[in-house]
Amino acid sequence: MNIKLKGGLLCTLLLAASVFNFSASIPDEGMFPLSELNRAGLKKAGLKIAEKDIYNPGQIGLVDALVQVSGCSGSFVSPNGLIITNHHCAFSAVQLASSPEFNYLKNGFVANTREQEIEAQGLTIRITKSYEDVSEEILNAVTSVSDPAERINIINKKRAEIAKRAEAADPTIKAEVSEMFIGKSYVLFHYQTIEDVRLVYVPRQDIGEFGGETDNWVWPRHTGDFSFLRAYVAPDGSTAKYAKENVPYQPKKHLKVNPKGVNENDFVFILGYPGRTFRHRPAQYIAYQQKYLLPYTSELYDFQNQQMLIVGKEDPKTALALATRIKRNANVMKNYRGKLKGLQNLDLVDRKTKEDEALRKFIDSKPSLQARYGTLMADIDEHYQAVFALAPKELWFNNIYSSVSLLRVAYTIRDFKEAILKQNGLKAQEEVFALNINQLREYLDNIYGSYNLTVDKNIGRRMFEDAYQLDEVNKLNYFGKKNFASKTEAGDYLVSVLEKSKLNNKELLYQTILKDIQSLKNYNDDLLVMLDELDNERETFNAEQKRREGNLNRLMGDYVAVKERYQAKNFIPDANSTLRLTFGNIKGYSPADATYMSPFTTIKGLLEKGNSGLAEYEYPESIKTAWLEKNFGAYAKKDLNDVPVNILYNMDTTGGNSGSPIMNAHGELIGVNFDRAYDATINDFAWSEDYSRSIGVDIRYVLWIADKIDNAQFILKEMGI
Template identity: 30%
Template structure:
């Protein structure tokens, strides 16, 4: 009997240990996760977390801007997310005269809230598992390439058919999104409502919201107040509408209750959000490919670009404001790539993957099923064939597409099409083509030059990027513009860049205006920047074509492989979850410290004392605002302090997060808001490929610090007044 009890206890412990891993589908919570969540500390019924047909916590969690998560914290549409998620909007409203990035912004009444052009917030109304319906459609519809089961265009049509068949009410603001999961083995339909009148309400200065900047990014311990506030507006009837002065704050159907009781070690916590992408079902060859292509290029190419950009940004406040968001976005996954590669080696992830795949292959062999072996061999062959063009494609994307803003020429595709249809010496045809090109350029010219206001910065970046690209790609394989550089400019890429800015019609507003006064097709055909852009486009096309044949059978092989991994887990009694794909998920775990190395222990929380210890007035990353120092010295923390009188700032939990979870609400066992997720730790960056609960942590801003900054630092107590706060 004792032996049986011991085995049962071990089984429960194993199940609990596994519970920390997983980006769970909300529709599967009742069947797969509810019991374990209750065991770990969930105090509310699972229906209050997610319900098919009743209001739940899910209804207060939104997709913010398409790449982050936000949560509704008041009945009048007040939305909390990360500072770095709102960074683009903060930058949009910033200028040298009103530098909200540096100084922060706080609307002291509704009239001061600033509309954010292009920003959207999306609610998830319903989540439907319609796998049988999609599979039935696939059987009767023509699918000559065998890829419809993953085709967004095809799935969009199926979603429309399903909505009509089930009489789902659709409005102009409704969006249907049908996505494949588990490599196309299951399908979920998301019925969504999109709001487009979003206004900025508050943001701390970057010295708080971005404290530690690049040095502390992806690291623990952290002392950053990474949050910002927005408000959702609707028309007078509460319906989504474009911005209008007489729109009103949205009366939401669900907002979160905020708990000031704080956190303790081993407290249960769960997170809801929109994790972007991960790749848990990769074979070892794919992991190596990721390390040597995408991660390699992000590390080395972005590092070179950022060095040039930072030097220019530190010289001029206007340059800093313009490039702030672009730099932050680039630096974020530059450091991610470095940390991921280091972690994959340190944790022996390739060996773990090899052991997993050998286990599945052995399972297939035992059952006399060779489909797993065939799928595995197919994927290995595909990876080998596409390695070289993928490496080149990543070099082009990182060095010449992402890095060069001046290459975003005004509708060059339309101009190229027009030029390609030029009718030889037919002057009438040439006149029509030129007129079409002029219409395109006239329509987009002003917008283009407004988007690249610092040509000298672009010139400096381009010179560095051409050298970086050439350093990784052999001469005979480089994009075609390098033949021009080698012959016309004797291999001097700097001279080519100078010629672009000196002679191209896009090199300066003066050149553009001069061309528009005396346009000619001959000038367009020989324009350096256009030739450069077409060369980049051609290079991307060639690498894509080189991979197209190799990738032809990948999806089918991957589907079989994932199905095998799913079946193997389920046979062992292990719950399953799909790879992240920017859909709403839930993850849960505990507030826990960790030990990244022998003799090193990181506690589970930080305080404002840590920010004061890191302060360096001569380093822009670690400047502490004078008022914050005054509040600290006076210990003027109000009701937001810990029981020992210190001011909490951040904490960590062992949940399974990734990019897209930024801004996610962190709940306690009662379903109350205790923090906002904003980052992961450096040692856990391998989590996109292999989750390690012993070393992976999600960093969160303590809600008490968020409210302290709003109330005591910003003096925006009117915002505190509209929140639903409990002390315990």
């Protein structure tokens, strides 16, 4: 990775010493920041290349082939900007490019020439260029701040200030300050952003989503969860929005594909952008997840999907429009239910409670620690008791706007209107209107793309009926003022407001309310009035939430610091969407008594699932034909006498690792990560060699599908197969 600072100096603080100061010992888990690779024990574990071939500041390494694809990961696999990631990572873009006449979601998409590649709407690419520790600057700004709300405001303001300063020094990058340990350490990341991303090759849905929700988070799997994209830039190499004259991006590094794949017990590693983990949190945090957030969200998403599926059955166009939202909901729902199962099976709350009690005794045993941290554990408990008390209200506010699309539209219109009214004079107002109206419509188009009035009414009714039943400290003032006689009346009111609003018709909104500045200024209806009243109450509630967040920020900084002293080691920081490495082996496991899951599945197993008659196990007939003819080409695994489809391994992954390249000991691409086993959904809170298994698509299956099924031989040629 080439790392440059102002004046052309290399980022020397990343060379010999870690900017994060983590443990030198090998942990039993780990999503290692790049600076820690020399402490991870990679060579001892089986890495055959030099660690500097992966990451070496100032030089090109494997990390330069890594990209973040919106909320997923991916990697360059050719010198001309070709990227491999997951089918489900490109899903929303494929949906937006599809229509009932050209349903690429169902039938797949193959661009045999560059001219045939189409815009992947909504997808952006980020490439990590460099990073540096800025903890001292941020924490120095709050050393004398005692008010929790002021503390978190200053920290957030300082993070934004540092990022803005970095972007001013180098206008070609996007900067972001990430919190590595809550309240303790902060790192400034420099990113290159690519806005023009195009679809190149996406397998049909019965390959890329084989098994559907039945197999989601389950092993054994037989899913061809892969897609190919291409990154484009302006002719001068700068970032540019989608344009015909743009040219393929030329990465500093691309991964070599090894079509021979891997065997059981082989060493493998992953580079990627894991989302968020929460392993360095106290027992009360886990209890909040188990008692409140996980059951509430999974049950709500289940209800939402039922409503969308009912409406989608009546109209294929509506079903296509709602497909991405349904898929995301279903994914989260099953993930959360897996977490609940894992929390209960591990009795993690009790385990964490015992750990925290041992930590409290450690603090009490040492006068120096007692003087500084004597009230720490009691303060943490007091914080979470307040969180528990208001959890129903918090969860309702956190979901109401995302649940009802028209509320998000109303929110956007109201904020735009307020921005206009803040301007001095009609001329200034008209300038702001003209400058932002196209961007506003583009944003609204995204919301209306998955909007359906019947769905909004059914889900909105449910949300208002739930709110009516909140009581005591969670009771919303809005519902008290309305004095609804019953939950049914509360639901009826919301339905009536949605039906009467002009916002439920996009064309009417654009032709009347957004026709000109005066029409916008004059517009009001019951939906906007309701939004204002709810939002005023939410802002008051959020002010208290921010005060608590500031308090927690300080407490968690102390909690991690004293826990590191207690355990006599420094921790690997929780995942936070920054570039990490994890390593392990191709390995099966025993999820239950008297069972063993081997780490490879095959096309034979795919066909066997197809015999069940379930719609989610339907597959292209061409797969069966090729298999019966033993038309495996060079992609068969000899000991299986079949093409391996998916692989299982004991690496430490979580959300955001979707699309991460799986590499062998020589740094060659042998698969693409896409999921975890059901028991491993608990990874966000705890990792274990016994049950933490992740799932990837074997590169041999990717190549076989491209070659023998989809006639996409150009992909193989471009990757140098």
